[in-house]
Amino acid sequence: MLTGCGSLENPDAKREQRSYAGLGAALRRSNGWAMEAVTGSAEDNLAELLLRVRDGQDEAAFATLFGHFAPRIKGFLMRSGAAEALAEEVAQDVMATVWQKAGLYDPARAGAATWIFTIARNRRIDALRKQRRPEPEDVGWGPEPEPDQAAAMELQQESEKLAEALRGLPPNQRVLIERAYFGELSHSEIAAETGLPLGTIKSRIRLALDRLRREMS
Amino acid sequence: MSIRHHLTDELLMAYAAGILPEAFNLVVATHVSLCDECRARLGAYEALGGAVLEDVPGAAVSVGSLAATMALIRDRGKDPIVAPPQAPRPASGLFPAPLRSYVGGDVEVVKWRPMGGGVRQAILPSSKDATVRLLYIPAGAAVPDHGHRGTELTQVLQGAFRDDADRFGPGDIEVASEETQHRPVAEAGADCICLAATDAPLRFSTMLPRIVQPFFRI
Incomplete structure (x- = not known):
């Protein structure tokens, strides 16, 4: 259920x-994410x-x-x-x-x-x-x-x-956000598959979130 | 409840995405139950999930898929669910609903096991990729000094503890990383009750806990 x-x-x-x-x-x-009322x-x-x-x-x-x-x-x-x-x-x-x-x-x-x-x-x-x-x-x-x-x-x-x-995110940031939400792979599994260090993956996700916040402000 | 220590963005996003181990989900759900600020932030990360779903390339559903769904709805009873399924928390309760559901009741039904030094714990059932347990630390007592191989989340439900990092009171959550080496000590006053999850076995710095560790599954 x-x-x-x-x-x-x-x-x-x-x-x-x-x-x-x-x-x-x-x-x-x-x-500090901010959005204007639309x-x-x-x-x-x-x-x-x-x-x-x-x-x-x-x-x-x-x-x-x-x-x-x-x-x-x-x-x-x-x-x-x-x-x-x-x-x-x-x-x-x-x-x-x-x-x-x-x-x-x-x-x-x-x-x-x-x-x-x-x-x-x-x-x-x-x-x-x-x-x-x-x-x-x-x-x-x-x-x-x-x-x-x-x-x-x-x-x-x-x-x-x-x-x-x-x-509007750069593709290498957007793809990591999407993969996280698809539940396709955990961060460490993405690291193993792409060969990217775990720290790089985490910092790209952080950059993506920062950028989304800026876009919303 | 004035909460000073909140969930990180990374954890909120991973919870919204549904990629955390069950043990972490329980601690996050418990914190969000107590913390309006984190509840609002979680709403933002769920909205990001909605945006991802809107953009996903669709896969054609089979012919008759809608008819099959309508049949499913009829089979289940067509009336929509209108009432929230959750019973409200009793005014005297200590545990928020998600935790109560795992324990099978509130603090009085917990089956505590002694860990030494007056500290007690109760391991809760969850998937094997991480462990979640309740900790009971008598006022003034200390949990053995330990570091972590992964992440440890510690949610304070009652009382308060201090470690090398800071003071954590009711509602606060400590997110301890690999580097953290700490010896939480419960403050004088109320006994401290926490909900803690780890995704890797703890690393104790003294010999005795290292020997007993396999038995306690911490």
């Missing part, structure tokens, strides 16, 4: 916006679709989400070392879990891709590594407030900006 993604899924954790004012604040606190809407349809699944059990919206995410999840799992048949099976399982857990999705706390990434990651740990995935305790601070649309909008804009910054 999939271990929950407690840090992202608990609607009670909306209270956390008081301390978690979106990605920008998080990054600012993380060694206005206007560019990429809002995925979270919108997920909300239609959450609030209306909308099968058409789910089918569109499936068309977008299922191939990506399958590709992601194959990069993680899964054979095609297993990747297909797990991708279906992840999308079914997206339907089941849509009620826990909060667009002010995570973009659609981020939320689905955490589900796919946990399922990968469970299916490929046969391990449990301990998740942080949910933060329950009281009854649910009005949905915070401004925070949700800001988070989407920032997520898009982060994706652009990732695409």
Whole structure:
């Protein structure tokens, strides 16, 4: 079974916006990453679709989400070392879990891709590594407030900006970030495979993160 | 709880990416449960995972994949899960939810084993690539002097300890590297309870712990 993604899924954790004012604040606190609030809407349809699944059990919206995410999840799992048949099976399982857990999705706390990434990651740990995935305790601070649309909008804009910054990294830095997230290899396994010293790999990842922070500021 | 010692960016990213050993995941999840700052930073690294997923070259799914998924959803019961699965932590509890789930309860159900000098430990089940254990250090007592071959994470749950590096109080986490040689001493006052994970056996500098090490699996 999939271990929950407690840090992202608990609607009670909306209270956390008081301390978690979106990605920008998080990054600012993380060694001075900073992001400006962005206005206007560019990429809002995925979270919108997920909300239609959450609030209306909308099968058409789910089918569109499936068309977008299922191939990506399958590709992601194959990069993680899964054979095609297993990747297909797990991708279906992840999308079914997206339907089941849509009620826990909060667009002010995570973009659609981020939320689905955490589900796919946990399922990968469970299916490929046969391990449990301990998740942080949910933060329950009281009854649910009005949905915070401004925070949700800001988070989407920032997520898009982060994706652009990732695409703009030098290839030798970007590839290491991607490999880490694919769970393809641990740092020391990447070192053994590429012949790069472990220190070089760590410092390239650090450079990549520094650069992302600068891009977001 | 005022936390002075936080998780490193490297550990938060590795946790978000899902590439840490299970033992480290448990310590990171425990710290994040206690630390709003690290929880917010973790959100940023999970967003980076979302960006990676958006950009991954897609692999075509099989014909009928959506229909198979809808069938799976029907089989599982179509109603979405709406309630958070976790029970709230009792006000009197010491352990955050992820740790409680590994222990099977709070501090009162821990099966401590003596390590000598009043220090006790309880090894928790996890995958074999790293070890995680609870440590109970009576106020004023010391854990034997040791270095590490890999990384050691020590999360303070109650009380405080000092070592060569600094003071670590409730909520603090110490990230000790290969070079660290330290002798944690619990402060006077409350007994110190920590959750510690290592990805390589500890290296003790005196003879006795070296002999007993295989038995204690530390």
